[in-house]
Amino acid sequence: MPRVSPxxxxxxxxSAVGPLDQVTAPPYDAISAESERRLHAASPHNVVRLxxxxxxxxxxxxxxxxxxxxxxxxxxxxxxxxxxxxxxxxFLYEMRFTFRGRPGRVRGVIAAVDIEPLGGGVMPxxxxxxxxxxxxxxxxxxxxxxxxxxxxxxxGPSPELxxxxxxxxxxxxxxxxxxxxxxxxxxxxxLPAGGDGVPAPxxxxxxxxxxxxLLIADGHHRYSVALAFREQxxxxxxxxxxxxxxxxxxxxxxxxxxxxxxxxxxxDGARVRTDGRRVRDLAEVLAALDDDAMVYGxxxxxxxxxxxxxxTLEGAPPTVCALHDRVLGAAGLxxxxxxxxxxxAVRRGESTAAFFLPPTRVRRIRDVIEGGGTLPQKSTYxxxxxxxxxxxxxxx
Numbered sequence: 001m002p003r004v005s006p007x008x009x010x011x012x013x014x015s016a017v018g019p020l021d022q023v024t025a026p027p028y029d030a031i032s033a034e035s036e037r038r039l040h041a042a043s044p045h046n047v048v049r050l051x052x053x054x055x056x057x058x059x060x061x062x063x064x065x066x067x068x069x070x071x072x073x074x075x076x077x078x079x080x081x082x083x084x085x086x087x088x089x090x091f092l093y094e095m096r097f098t099f100r101g102r103p104g105r106v107r108g109v110i111a112a113v114d115i116e117p118l119g120g121g122v123m124p125x126x127x128x129x130x131x132x133x134x135x136x137x138x139x140x141x142x143x144x145x146x147x148x149x150x151x152x153x154x155x156g157p158s159p160e161l162x163x164x165x166x167x168x169x170x171x172x173x174x175x176x177x178x179x180x181x182x183x184x185x186x187x188x189x190x191l192p193a194g195g196d197g198v199p200a201p202x203x204x205x206x207x208x209x210x211x212x213x214l215l216i217a218d219g220h221h222r223y224s225v226a227l228a229f230r231e232q233x234x235x236x237x238x239x240x241x242x243x244x245x246x247x248x249x250x251x252x253x254x255x256x257x258x259x260x261x262x263x264x265x266x267x268d269g270a271r272v273r274t275d276g277r278r279v280r281d282l283a284e285v286l287a288a289l290d291d292d293a294m295v296y297g298x299x300x301x302x303x304x305x306x307x308x309x310x311x312t313l314e315g316a317p318p319t320v321c322a323l324h325d326r327v328l329g330a331a332g333l334x335x336x337x338x339x340x341x342x343x344x345a346v347r348r349g350e351s352t353a354a355f356f357l358p359p360t361r362v363r364r365i366r367d368v369i370e371g372g373g374t375l376p377q378k379s380t381y382x383x384x385x386x387x388x389x390x391x392x393x394x395x396x
Contacts, residue, residue: 007244008394010077010393011175016080019178022045025048026388027218040054073143085192090111090203091109092191092202093386094186096187097185107169108249112245121213125368125369147389148388149245149246151385153251153252154215155213155252155366161209174188184384229242248386252363257382259380262335262336263338263356265333265345266333267332272328272352274300276310276311278308279297279308282340282356285298285339289359291317291319291358294319295310295312296310296357297311299343299346300346318360320376
């Protein structure tokens, strides 16, 4: 595993900006157009103004959404809206939620991780989209800050590290806590690193993670951009703060985070065959989905009727791989996390068919990657996701 270390973080000062739920946001690629408008209206300090700035009439190379984001970040730092931690720190991060009617929790630590080429100590699990990489690169080069952590998992279990984090959480109240739009509670503890030769208890994090490999759960584009930026900056200026980036590191075995599906909509008039047993409605489809048994569902128009079916694929999970190989092929697709919205797109004629996938597990994704494979793009939706704006790492 790449070296991990504490870092000096930028934290919003609630006495200056108000409640954190008004200034933080989901990751940029999980923000809908409606949510973007709401976040912009929520506060002049909402981090969406950095991660998803707006194009304005007359924008050019000297004045644009990227330069405005850079100017805003400098302004927030100079006015005290964002304050630096007193010393490099580890950031204990916890998400509490309800999933399938049961309470759940994902706990990890945000740390600076040395960037390295993908495929060694850091493994991707799906492909990236070139357009998003270009946009994120322009933002990073201009703003010179890591605005949102990558979410990554190691194999685990690491009971000793889990014990250290539990003791740290029990010993002090969180520095900040908010509940987001989906009812997820996000809590952040600041754990200052040791100094003057005296280590803090949580400084053992670096040793406990030695030898582990990281699987990127969320943030493939952010990591790819940080890697490309590192290469550019090393050529221009040599080693520097661009050699690392913040990542939320989670023990997959101890925490077992939910891995939700992303459903497929067939576009461009493509005709993809929908097979299987006919069922009554979408509720019946969703009840039948099963990654263990490789059961997926579909909805498509047959004549004037909207027909729902479930079918079974041969092979080993995760189901999404076999669905792409044996059913979808090269069809143009749109990706939707909401099954009801996917069904409605077919009903309105925006899509020729919708394909519904079951949730899967981290271990199955890792098996594909460690076997030398990759998942199709937008195959999984790790949920919940860390909140952008809880901690920022400036490069300057």
